[in-house]
Amino acid sequence: MRILSWNINGLATTLQYHPWSETKSYKNLLDAMESDIICLQEIKTQRQKLTREMALVDGYDGYFSYSKTKQGYSGVAVYVKSPLRPISVDERIITNDLTPDFIATLKTDPQLLDMEGRSLIMDFGLFVLFNIYFPNDGGDEGRMDFKMDYHHSVRERMDRLLADGRQVVLVGDINAVHEEIDHCDPKQSLKDYGITDFKDLPHRRWLDQVLVPKGPLLDTGRHSHPDRKGIPANFGTRIDYILISQGLLRWFNKADIRADIMGSDHCPVYADFWNTLPDEDDKRTNIMDFLGTSTATITPYLAANYPEFKQKKLSTFFNSKKTIVPMDPTPLTLPLASPSSSSAAASPLKRQMTSSSSPSTKRQNQNTIKSFFSAATNPSSTPKPTEDDDDLASILEQIDERHESTQGWSTLFQTPTIPSCQVHQCKCTEHTVNKKGPNQGRRFYLCSK
Template sequence: MKKIRIISWNVNGIRSVQKKGFVEWLKREQPDILCIQETKAQQEQLNQGLTEVDGYHSYFASAEKKGYSGVAIYSKLQPKSIRCGFGIEKFDSEGRVQIADYGDFLLFNIYFPNGKASEERLDYKMEFYNAFLEYADTMKGKGKKLIICGDVNTAHKEIDLARPKENETVSGFLPMEREWIDKLLSHGYVDTFRHFHKKAGQYTWWSMRTRARERNVGWRIDYFYASENAMDNISDSYILSDVTGSDHCPIGLDLRI
């Protein structure tokens, strides 16, 4: 059995986090696979320090709009293939999805939409959720083991945010968004962090406006989900809350294949 460590992190701008020691952190941490979200850059805008990291293959998916969205994978293991998007133009144009086939498992690196800006964006978010679940279910139906990571932009239960009552009418904790996570889990997926850790006060995002991180007034909106058929391979799922540089912190998953 080979142990693989995967880290997922919404970096809130890859060029910004590079100035805060991102590459040095990656070289120290040495995950087998690093998935990042919200790169806010197209590949041609990145310097060599970001596109060529020793020991890693790097893959980027960008939004058509500059300075917006975007995901990337740094991987010591070379995947058999990488797909960008679900094949639906309105979603794929925002550069939110990478699906890497590692043979033993399919890895989804996803930056799910935020619904706070407008009713239209909330509708878009819910449509994206459903398109993702349909695609994931199709892959799972073919017997694939799925590991799904990224910024889901919704806290599931009251335990997953510091101020649940005050946020009941805010996108990110709306009943319809939380019910969609219920639906996801009912389709045979597992919230791996909650599988291993039940305690409160564990968050992955803090508002930068209110010194929320110092007070741990946060939200858990970044997840590793796994299809039930992959759970025997997973030994731990955790939050790396000490890592700074973004308004999110990284999360990790250990698996054996």
Template sequence: MPRITTWNVNGIRNPFGYQPWREKRTFEAMFDILEADIVIFQETKIQRKDLKDDMVLIPGWDVYFSLPKYKKGYSGVVIYTRNATCCPIRAEEGILGVLCPPDSTTRFRDLPEEQQIGGYPTAEQLSSDIDEATLDSEGRCVILEFPAFVLIGTYSPANRDESRQEFRLGYLSALDARVRNLVAAGKQVILTGDLNVSRSEIDTINLSEQLRKEDMTMDDWMAIPSRRLFNQLLFEGQVQGDRDPGREQPVLWDICRCFHPDRKGMFTCWDTKRNTRPANNGARIDYLLCSAGIKDWFIDSNIQEGLHGSDHCPVYGTLGDTVKVDGQDVHTLDLLNPRGMVEGGKRLREWSPKDLLPMSAKLIPEFDRRRSIRDMFMKKPAAKVPERKTLLESSDTLGESKREPDSASTPNHETLSARSDQGVALAEPSGPNNTESKSLPLHSPTKEAAQPQASRPPTKRAAPTTQQSIKASKKSKTNDSQSAAKGNTGSMAQSTLMGFFKPKQAARDVTPAAVSSAEPPSPYQQTAASNDSQRNMVKASAGQEGGAEV
């Protein structure tokens, strides 16, 4: 059951100092505790430069901000939407349509009709002389359109002093006109947020005592311009005297009061300076209102006064899983997502970054780059295109397909030999079935593996290491002399580094013909070679005993 929650947080990070938000201190965990699918925050009190990854790049959520253009740490509205539940089709900032989309110089109200949400107030509907751009410069409104309705999240100006009275009435008048125009255009509307107006006597504490102190009557209190304007917007609103021109008919229902018509003490805001919350001495100024066509869609609405973290508490409204549309039962999810995404309550395709609207904070350049990097690491690697193979590589792959795959282990010598034999056997041309595209083998056959074993030249014996030479030279001079006297012709250890780094001629280069044609050495040459060998052995022994450096 989709739930819409509105909350004036008095600073977007303010709740994290309280339970239960301080445990995980993430917006994702906060939204799960609220059990909400659409979350509207007011008084975020941040600027564009204060936006951080944890409040924009929330997994599974999209986000739309309206921030003040000039004042710091003031006002601000944001709407979060859960991608698994809903996906807006249009988004705007401001109530009058005079602001521009990101990276555009065209005002929202001047966009092509198919890109507009519509219902923009006319000059005749505005009761204030304040410039339109000024009214929308304080980050007080975000508007999202879903297939089912238009959602307006707003933070109305407070009545702090007389200097702001004109601005306050100008904003409320523009808000009233926008809602009425949308309803007149045939669209359903949900208006939610901190409106900074108590609707009636039941919505504030100790009203009679306040009136006595200020020497006012109840009629005087109900006739206050902001309260009168607000009640003309509501069904069952108390209006003193005749209604204003253009406001003859109410258009919105107070959903929370519909479910709790006589409940007293249903307050949403308290004075933290005087600590009036424990005694519940507050007022109800946070609302969830809807047009008549979707009133019956709500199955529950209430305040959450037990959730701390601000001088306000959350207010929510819950929609049914199915709703009546023209007398037919329709799944609510079908009405909260673009056509083709959900049908009959079943998801046809998942939400993707392609569904982001220009107003989404995820498309702000610094966040868009980081979002793309995250997506790059999370995406599955694309399938590789099979490479063209030689006949020998294809044959080796076919040979490997006959055994159990073991790409994770390193093949031993016997395995490589078996592969070589298979490569030789399959190297002959065959039918087209032998040239199918298969995954490449882990090790390609070498040129030697493709040659017959009989033609492979004999392996040359490795030369003895220096350590072996040292061990061989650790003999007494007497033994060395005796060995030399006997004319020992065995292999001698290498006594110097001469020729050690010079590659020797491979045995395969010496042909049998060259060996057979060589003349045998003369007796003189044999004697000279024997004397040279004896002198080398004596030098090596002397070097080891004397500690000579090599």
């Protein structure tokens, strides 16, 4: 199993880079990651700009968190490859798990920490995954308070989970360099910050206190490559990490960087975990037995649950229980004049009408053809109906049925008229669906008010 983290620097613009520009396919992009859990940071999009192609990628479930303070800023996403599925999903760092005493230590309004779409926390059973785009200080003192309050809140959440016996995986752009070996030019960094000790910065000290041996998490990249100073064609700082709690070491295999993946100023980093482990009885234990494969999909962060991606066809709103029956092409057969032959000639017609007529076919507020043949005499003087009268009544009823059916078909193919609003009693305005989908090109009406 592979977990991958990538600061993508704009989900919508990634496909402009080679080789993704050749296919313009997010599925090709995700498949190239060769990962089961793909964690993206800095997606820089809003929900209303998330396209169906971004959200509904075949073979993956996409979960998203957006900035609520600034459009096109920050934002994180996690694509989970089927059949793996998290047990629960949340975007909040500040929750009821954090005590009032801890909240009181923050210099930032706690509600503001969850407004920039910086995190997705997902419970996979074996571990709780934190996909986080940590804040930058921006050179502003107030922003440094925000940054460090966010860092401290993440640590508090993780510590509480670890105290409960849970395992933690923290991935993302931490926006902090741990050691001088992780920096392309550490001497210049010392000059830029005016410090003599490389770790004499709040965010670097925080990271140093999180990592072993001082903290609970292992830096998988440095664990796999203890002496690596950089990679070919890369001159930068290592601020993207995959950190795991030590209870996951038995599952951990290796970690590395994907320098071959283009599309951002960051390179993806990944950590591989064994799919199976030998136990004491020399049996193979599969990691999927410990991971969440929940069938629960009720979460607002899953893009497949967005109403805009569940668009119904307009035709579904016009379904009716009553169906219009096409005209019977069989010509009418009039009965013979003689009483002796009329019964035999009309009998098939009478059986047909008896079986097809029902109360549901009665017409309201409409004169039937048969009404024009009603007797004008007093009912008491009306002659007793004969079999010929019954036959004629059946024929007239069939004519009425065909007349109604013809009217129905004429109405169906008639050019629809623009309706009036039932509230304001004014004529509606006509619009056309321009959004791509099953309803594109269809017309609909809105109240002009």
